[in-house]
Amino acid sequence: MAARDTGAQTAAHTPMPPKRPARALLLQAAARLFYAQGVAATGIDTITTEAGVAKKSLYNNFASKAELVAAYLEARHAEWLGLYSRRLEDARNPRERVLAVFDAYTDHANAAYLNGFRGCGLLNAAAELPAGAPGRLAVRKHKEEVEGLLARHVAEVLPAGHGRAAGLARHLAFLLEGAMARAGLEGNDACLKECRTIAARLLADV
Amino acid sequence: MAARDTGAQTAAHTPMPPKRPARALLLQAAARLFYAQGVAATGIDTITTEAGVAKKSLYNNFASKAELVAAYLEARHAEWLGLYSRRLEDARNPRERVLAVFDAYTDHANAAYLNGFRGCGLLNAAAELPAGAPGRLAVRKHKEEVEGLLARHVAEVLPAGHGRAAGLARHLAFLLEGAMARAGLEGNDACLKECRTIAARLLADV
DNA sequence: TTTTGTAGGTAGACTGACCTACCTACTATC
DNA sequence: GATAGTAGGTAGGTCAGTCTACCTACAAAA
Structure with a gap:
């Protein structure tokens, strides 16, 4: 029974590839596939194949597909925070710090690893849940959290005690969210750039 | 072979229910299920069971699930136009006609047939494609088309030759879209009402 | 320095559930 | 009699998840 000869032809001619960080490879593949095809439409086998990883490795690292999806959502959030903090560094005044939020979304839309922009990955995933x-x-x-960042920097733009910071932040948040949705349908960042202009004008009018 | 007795116990005791408009029942069930669970997560059998209709009837009326999905999208669009035209009738001036677009979305959010608001059904479906x-x-x-309606009525609000009608319409379209997305995440129409207020102020400031 | 244990990789067969799509056989309505 | 409905089976595929069997890198113990 031990010698049922199934597969694994006693090595020697198949030297076995070296160990690799399966978890990172899986998250990378999941990021591409979940984003491009949707969560439900992407099977476990597709992910492991794309990652070049054994199915067992997936279940070594994640208890279930649902847990992989949760990690995917977490990673998208972290990714956006990274894009944002880079844009924040370049901003030289409160107004630019507000607009950095918009720029971070544009960067997201132009992220090289996703072939074909399809809108906010987080919102798309939520639509399937x-x-x-x-x-x-x-x-x-x-x-x-994004709206909170907007609100914090809007408060720096407005004169103290203005009282409309939260309202303006919400206005900007809706504007950004809507532009992202429309941009996703059109497959490019044109709407996002347009809405950045609208946001800049709103800030200027204050 | 003709008498393999499989199922169909020769009627007499099962008098067969009367013919019903299967297509409409299917579209109704699809509307509920696709919206609540997503398109990919909803199987053919679930739809036919919920509709109380034979599987054959589905394939009599639609060539495939994809065609049913297409009809579903079409129906959502038509439904929204209906909600909108009702709101349009109540509007008494150009400004109210612009805001009628926002009201139509609120009506959509409060549509009784969907148990649990989850945002724009069309956008959610698109996220899976x-x-x-x-x-x-x-x-x-x-x-x-929604943005076009906005633009038409915005043009009636603005003084002729103002030149910013299209820009304002786009601003309102993004605002509305974003509020709808956020409202969907929160499961109620609060964001939509908030964004209607923002829109009203924008129109007042013109 | 050598041995050995363990954690985390590899390939891929397999299970049971569910998917779409088509089918038979029968019946009600126009 | 043609059309469109009924109930429900079936084919062929895919899904998530489990499992066996083997391999490798590293670290602690001998």
Whole structure:
């Protein structure tokens, strides 16, 4: 029985490739595939094949597909924060720090690793989740954090005690979210650039 | 062979229910299920069971699931136009006609047949479709038509030759789209009402 | 320095559930 | 009699997830 000879022809001619960081490869493949095709439409086998990783490795690193999806959402949020902080460094005044949020979304739209822009990956994933799913809450948290960043920098633009900072931040948040959605449908960042201009004018009018 | 007795116990005790408009029942069930669970997550059998209709009837009326999805998208667009035209009738001036677009989305969010608001059904469906899919184009067309309606009524609000009608319409379109997305994540129409207020102020400031 | 244990890789067969799509056989309505 | 409905089976594929069997890199113990 031990010698059922199934596969694994006793090495010697197949020297076995070296160990690799399977988790990172899986997250990378998942990022590409989930974004491009959607979560439900992307099977486990497709991901492991694309990652060049054994199926067992997936289940060594993640308890289930749902957990991989959760890690994917987490990674998208972290990725955006990275893009944003880079844009924030370049900003030289409060107004530019507000607009850095918009620039970070444009950078996201132009990220090289995704072939074909299809809108916000987090929102797209949320669209596939049923009403009460924890993933939807994670996406909501992300959007609220973005709005919080907007609000913080809007408050620096407005004269102290102006009282409309939160309202303006919300206005900008809706504007950005909508432009992102439309940009995703059109497959390019034109809407995002347009909405950045609108946002700049709103800030100038204050 | 003709008498293999498989199922269909020769009627007499099962008098067969009367003929019903299967197509409409299917579209109704698809509307509920596709919206609540997503397109890919909803199987053919679930739809036919929910509709109380035979599987054959589905394939009598639609060549494939993809065609049912296309009809679903079409129906959502038509439904929104209906909601909008009702709101349009109540509007008494150009400004109210612009805001009627916002009200139509609020009505959509509060539509009784969907248990649990989850955002724009068209946008959610688009999120499941790969980049080049015809369904995505249909959704984009819908959004452009909505923006066109906005633009038409914005032009009536602005003084002739103002030149910023298209720009304002686009601003409002992004605002509305973003509020809808956020509202979907939060499961209620609060964001939509908020964005209607923002829109009203924008129109007042012109 | 050598041995050995362990954690985390490899390939891919397999299970049971579910998917789309088509099918048979029968019936109600126009 | 043609059309469109009924119930439900079936084919062929794909899904997530488990499993066996083997391999490699590293570190701690001998």
